[in-house]
Amino acid sequence: MRRGGVFLLKKLQTRVVGTAALFLCVALIAGGLTWRLAARGRADAVSVGANAQAQMEEETAFIKWVDFNAPLAVLEQALRYDIDSRTEAVKLDWIALLAYSAAMNGGVYKGDKACGHIDALAERLRAGERMRDIVADMRYYRYYFEAYSAILAGFVGSYRLLHEDAPRYGLKVYSPVAKAYGFGHCDDFGDARTYGYKRSHLGNDLMGAVGTPVIAVEGGAVQALGWSEYGGWRVGIRSHDGLRYYYYAHMRKDHPYVKTLKKGDIVRAGDVIGYMGMTGYSRKENVDNIDVPHLHFGMQLIFDESQEEGEKEIWIDVYHIVRLLERHRMPVEKDAVTGEYVRAEVAA
Numbered sequence: 001m002r003r004g005g006v007f008l009l010k011k012l013q014t015r016v017v018g019t020a021a022l023f024l025c026v027a028l029i030a031g032g033l034t035w036r037l038a039a040r041g042r043a044d045a046v047s048v049g050a051n052a053q054a055q056m057e058e059e060t061a062f063i064k065w066v067d068f069n070a071p072l073a074v075l076e077q078a079l080r081y082d083i084d085s086r087t088e089a090v091k092l093d094w095i096a097l098l099a100y101s102a103a104m105n106g107g108v109y110k111g112d113k114a115c116g117h118i119d120a121l122a123e124r125l126r127a128g129e130r131m132r133d134i135v136a137d138m139r140y141y142r143y144y145f146e147a148y149s150a151i152l153a154g155f156v157g158s159y160r161l162l163h164e165d166a167p168r169y170g171l172k173v174y175s176p177v178a179k180a181y182g183f184g185h186c187d188d189f190g191d192a193r194t195y196g197y198k199r200s201h202l203g204n205d206l207m208g209a210v211g212t213p214v215i216a217v218e219g220g221a222v223q224a225l226g227w228s229e230y231g232g233w234r235v236g237i238r239s240h241d242g243l244r245y246y247y248y249a250h251m252r253k254d255h256p257y258v259k260t261l262k263k264g265d266i267v268r269a270g271d272v273i274g275y276m277g278m279t280g281y282s283r284k285e286n287v288d289n290i291d292v293p294h295l296h297f298g299m300q301l302i303f304d305e306s307q308e309e310g311e312k313e314i315w316i317d318v319y320h321i322v323r324l325l326e327r328h329r330m331p332v333e334k335d336a337v338t339g340e341y342v343r344a345e346v347a348a
């Protein structure tokens with residue numbers, strides 16, 4: 001009886017210890033999850049404009065949607081502050097300036113208000129105010145900073161040209177069209193497309209001549225290369241930080257890419273990757289079914305792998321980005337041995 005009582009007591013103790021351990025595990029897991037959500041989320045998932053408020057209410061771990069509307073003048077102004085301040089006591093970060101202007105105007109750019117916001121912010125920072133104090137009460141700043149960082153993180157910084165010792169500072173991404181090759185484009189993001197099924201145009205069409213060398217805007221890994229019914233011969237390059245996926249489509253019939261290029265390759269910003277063409281809109285490979293030769297250039301943001309493919313994809317309007325990149329174009333030359341065009345940055 002007594003021994004039985006001790007046994008029961010021990011059993012009870014074991015159960016209590018076991019339950020406590022279980023509670024501790026649950027608490028640790030929950031705590032870890034909260035910490036991860038807080039660290040990863042940093043900002044709630046929001047959209048701009050009408051959807052911003054509703055989405056802000058949702059507790060989510062990563063950004064679900066981004067509209068990018070900053071016009072060329074605003075991008076150039078923020079970039080100028082960033083570059084001009086690189087040796088000054090107060091270094092101005094163009095992404096912070098842009099995020100601030102977006103948070104001030106709700107992501108809607110009208111007139112020159114945004115430029116005024118950026119000027120005012122630059123003045124306050126130069127006068128010694130701290131960014132974190134200025135934005136402390138701005139509800140959407142962190143969202144815009146994270147969203148704009150995803151778009152522009154690889155764009156500006158120190159970089160070195162192949163044959164130069166001294167590093168340069170500035171735009172280190174390139175126009176998708178090689179220097180000295182003409183192209184025309186307009187803001188066609190969201191336009192209706194009807195081939196296959198009714199859908200929106202999720203990129204920018206750069207109209208030019210067949211054979212125009214196409215340049216890798218940013219460095220990264222070749223993730224897709226080959227035929228797609230819609231894009232024809234196309235290349236997809238994922239940035240090293242994984243946040244941006246660059247899509248180059250409708251490339252030239254018969255010789256779409258630099259011949260040595262293959263899936264898994266790492267390319268540098270400014271490398272020639274292939275040639276403009278008019279392939280696509282065909283289930284059959286290597287068919288020119290596009291009316292006007294052009295490069296379809298697109299940028300997708302991937303905050304979470306669930307957004308890589310399918311209806312959760314986030315594509316950005318790159319029209320103003322392409323305009324910004326016109327100030328940084330890669331000269332090319334033909335390699336006499338391979339017949340391919342290659343970067344010729346010595347002359348840049």
Ligand SMILES: [Zn+2]
Pocket residue numbers: 201203204205295296297
């Ligand atoms: Zn297109």
